[in-house]
Amino acid sequence: MASTVRVHGPCGQRALILTSLAVPLTGWAVHAVSLHRKLAAAHRKLADRRDPLTGLLGRNGYTAKARQITGRYGHHALVAMVDLDHFKQINDGQPGGHAAGDRVLAVTAQRLTAWAGSHGAVGRLGGDEFAVTVRIGAGRREPRLAQLAALLAQPVQLDDGVWVDVSASIGAACPDVIGTTDLSALQRAADAAMYAGKHTGRPVLADRSHATVPSINGRRAGRPGTDILGAAA
Structure with a gap:
């Protein structure tokens, strides 16, 4: 026997209308949740994307991990900006050309990772520019930065066996x-401190004056990679 649905009176009609409306709304809600999850997964994938040459975190991934460190350790955190000195000369002056530069970048990344340890954040911001965020107590900052400068100043052996002298400017x-x-704000101060010690081989620990240097996107105004539109390399 065929079943029959009866609707009695205004109340029954309203219930039927509400039910018919709820079905598509429920479908849209499920779709929205699914879309949100897909977008979140895509965002995590983007954040986890690593630089193909060095294996380091890209800008987004580094920023996310660095903020976790500064948020968790507060005054015991240290943010460092690192630029390789005379990198263009390595790229242009060595027989291997850009292959020599790539080798120096890869070795620098390995050294930064070893120095920062498994709980630190190390990222390549672009070109020969790197950033590191680690947990270091106040009494160990200067000796640890001196250790980093010495580590980055060790010559690099290229694939053809030739050794290249390297050094880095470091601000923290x-x-x-x-x-x-x-x-x-910490990166802006570290970047200004790094520039203050450029090509000296001496790491510079920022003070309040470095935090007031004009900047674009957290980078010292006027440095390569910044422009009036606020973009930073």
């Missing part, structure tokens, strides 16, 4: 000195 900033755990 700490929340207790700068007065904030904001990663952009």
